[in-house]
Every structure is written in structure tokens, then in C-alpha cells.
Amino acid sequence: MAREKIRNPKQTERGDALLNRRSFLKGMVGSSVIAAAGSLAISSVAGAAANARDNTGRWSEILDIVVVGSGFAGLAAATEAAERGMKVVVLEKMPRYGGNSAICHGEFAASDDPYHLRDKLELGDDGPARHAEDMLRAGNYYGKPDLVRVVAEQAPAALTWLLEGAGVKIQESVLAAPGHSSPRIYSGIGGSGEVLVEALKKRAEQSGVVIRTNEQVTAIWRNSFSAPVVGVEVQRGKRRSNIYIRQALILASGGFSRDLAMRQVYNPAVGSSYQSTNHPGATGELIQSARVVGADVTQMNFVQVYPFADPVTGRFDVPSVFALRGPAVGMIFVDEKGKRFVNEAADGETCARAQIRAGGKKRVTFALFNEAMISAMGTNDEIVSGMKAGRFARGETLADLARFLEIPPENLEKTVSDHNRYIREGVDPVWGKKSMNRMIPLESGPFFALSQWPAVHGTLGGLRINTRAQVLDIRSNPIPRLYAAGEVTGGIHGANRLPGNSIPECIVFGRIAGANAAAEKFPA
């Protein structure tokens, strides 16, 4: 028996974790969607109701700068403002701070870093102009060039800010990722999103920022469409109260991937059959509240689907990251017939569409790699824990693995031997994959498979901002004293967000929002 048994107590004699999970799929999809839809419907309705109410004019508190949301964008904004001497309070609706930022993988895209690792590793030239062009191209040129340029130009400084200012550590490697024309991914910066959030939170609190959890902003107050924002309504438990804001309001409340109702308004194609990789608070109600006081939105239909999530839970877990890094070193994606169905190095959107076409009734596709590739994608420990969780399967031979995955072995062997030949010849005549000469052929075992299926990963549309992070109204005028940063905003990534571009976006625009909010003149 060449196949290694997966040590999961719930597994059958066949060690068939993937198959168990697949048969489990149907029920899981149903229940998670119901849960998400239920909470989302409530949040959307609550937002609308709050905005329909008039301000009572009774203020229970007066604050200088209020930041809504405690992810990367909110913490960066709050820190920047506090370090300029402002009194800043961060309001977070969830019991725990961090939002999506705390569950992300810490991949950070930048064309340089303070140690100039790319020179040290002889990775060739890169620069902000090239980074910006990649962002625009990947987003089908829907990204707003002025905003894109700001992110690409300031990403190296944002990385330095994290490393030197917040004491975050990076690995001494700069990786390639699909859609980026040059290796520029600083992988697992800080180790994970959680570590990164902790470091930022510590720095924010050392600067005097106060973070209050379980406080949901349910309305934004502004007295007329030419007046500044003056406050917010906040709900804590059943109690609602109003906060008067003297200096500025910064919205950093993230996207709406988990708001099925809202997603359906803007993009009916990404319906209830999709799970989401996001945290439950990604419900987007503040985008609606901002619209009520005159804010414009942009590109709300661009909902990003991540191709490599766990087919059962929709989670973007550690094994999912292997599929992000694998194509550069020779990983291939196959369907249930053992056939490749896409250029594995294509951007996530293209891969996800191809998966949905190829996935069949089982709604699963597989990423294939061998032992020789592991160190370029992750660690052996991650393989071991991924196998325990039933996410990776292992076979000494391709035929073993194929039988395990219920793929006809001869199909898989042919697909792999063709791909090995393409690597030797340096050309992929079927899918046109580039840089074949950098890849490792799937010649020697053991071989591994990862199950993967698309899930909603991010919303790329949101509040329209300018390069100063001011929220714009429908006439393109900045709404006085209202700023926004991070996934709550739209127009930066266009139709598709490349891996590692979100953290720089959040830090860059968070810092800009914080600095400009701090520079607002105090009203008399």
C-alpha cells in the first residue's frame, strides 16, 4: 500500500478524507449559507432603519477622531492620527478586534523593502511603475490609476513602517505570485495576519489609541449635503447613543463578502451557493450609512472569488496558500477526470471561473505537487497538519493518488507526463503558461493533492475616495471630515485584486486617512 494513511480519527479505513468531505459538502454549503444570509439580512435592515431615523441631537459623548473598524486600515489610520497628537477612539462591532486582517496570511506585495532583499536574492528589477501596471492589468484597467499609483509607490514605505515601526518580522525571501510580473511577495509578514494585527494594536495603544469592541456604528450624522460629518450613532448591546465628532470620522469597516443580500444587489452571479473566506462581520452596512449622507460608491459589482478555498468550509486556510505559491514552481490543477483546465499561473478570477466550468457535480478540483516543491510553498509541518485535517492527500505514485481521488489513473499519468515534457521544452502549448524553465517536473514522488473550490474572498467596490482618502459625494466633492480606507473603499483593484495587494492598500490609505484627519482644523 503506497498511499500514506491520513491520521484523522473520523476517517474510514480507506483514509479517504477528501471523499468524506466531498460527500459532506452539500449539507455544509446549505447550513453556512443560511447562517450567513440570516445575519446579513439583519445587518442590512438594521443599517437602513438607522439611517431612516433623524438624529435626536442628544450627544452622550464628544470625541476628536473616531475610526470605525479595527483591521489593518483602521489601526494604521488610528496610529497615524494619534502619533500626531490626536485623541483617537476605534469602534469595533465584533467582540474581538482585527476583522479580516486578523485571519489573513500576511502576504505583502511591494517592489522593495528596507533591506533590499530582492537585490540580495538577485531577483532582477522591479519598481512601483511595474507594480502599478500589474495592478491595473489584473483589474482589467478598471482600477483608478491615481489611487493605484499611490498604493504601488507607497507600498515599500508601508512595509518599512510595519517592520521598523511596529517591530514586525519578515522571512528572507521574496516570492512570485500569479498575476505579478515579478517576484514581490513578502510572505507571511509577521508570521500571520493575527501577529501583524497584534503588533499594530500594540503600537496604536502605545500612541494613546483606545479600542472599544462590541460597539457597532449604526448611522452617520451630517446636517445637510454641504455640511461636515458631525457624529455617529453607536449601538452597544440594546443601547443606542450618539457620539459628537469634533475633528474627523474615518471609515475602515471592511467589505461586504458575508452580506449575501448586499452582494446580490450588486452582483447576482455570486449567489448563495458560494461560501466565503471572510470573518462574519464583513457585512458592509456602513457603506449604506455613508450613502445615506451623500457618499458615492464605485465598482460595487466586483466581488472577488478566491479559487483555492477549502471546498467544505470555504476557509482560506494554510493549505490554500500552497495553491497560491505552487504554480510558480510547477504545481498543476486538474479536474475530476485528471485533466488540466486552466493556465495555473493565471489570476484568481480566471482560475475560479475555469474551476466552476470544470468542477462538475462534485464541485471540487485538485492541485497536484510533489515533495520536491514543498519548501517553495510552505513547510513539512504544514503538510502534516494539512493531512490531519484532510486537506492534503498523499500517494507514493501518481496512480495511487489518482485512485484515492477517484480520477482515472491513466488520465492523470498522461496529464503529468505531458506537463513534464512542456517543462523540459520550456513551452506550454495547451494553456500558454510562461516561465516553464523555472518549474520542477512532477517526476518523482511522493505526490500530493490539495482539494480546492472557489469562495467569496473580497469585495473590491465600495466608497469612492480621492488620493487624500477623503470620501467623495456624487459630484466628486469631498465630504468634509469624512475619510475612508481599506476594503470599505472601491476603485483600487478594479475587477480583480492581486495576491498581497490588500495589506499595502490598507496600510497606505489608512496612514493617509489618519494623517489628513489629524490635519483637519479644529472647529471653533
Ligand SMILES: Cc1cc2nc3c(=O)[nH]c(=O)nc-3n(C[C@H](O)[C@H](O)[C@H](O)COP(=O)(O)OP(=O)(O)OC[C@H]3O[C@@H](n4cnc5c(N)ncnc54)[C@H](O)[C@@H]3O)c2cc1C
Ligand atoms: C482568509 C483571508 C486571507 C487573506 N490573506 C491576505 C494576504 O495574505 N495578503 C493580503 O494583502 N490580503 C489578504 N487578504 C485580504 C485582507 O486581509 C483584507 O482585505 C484586509 O484585511 C481588509 O482590512 P480592513 O482593515 O479594510 O478590514 P477588516 O480587517 O475586515 O476590518 C474591518 C473591521 O470593521 C468592523 N466593522 C464593520 N462594520 C462595522 C460597524 N458598523 N461598526 C463597527 N465596526 C464595524 C469589522 O467587524 C472588522 O473588524 C485575506 C483575506 C482573507 C479573508
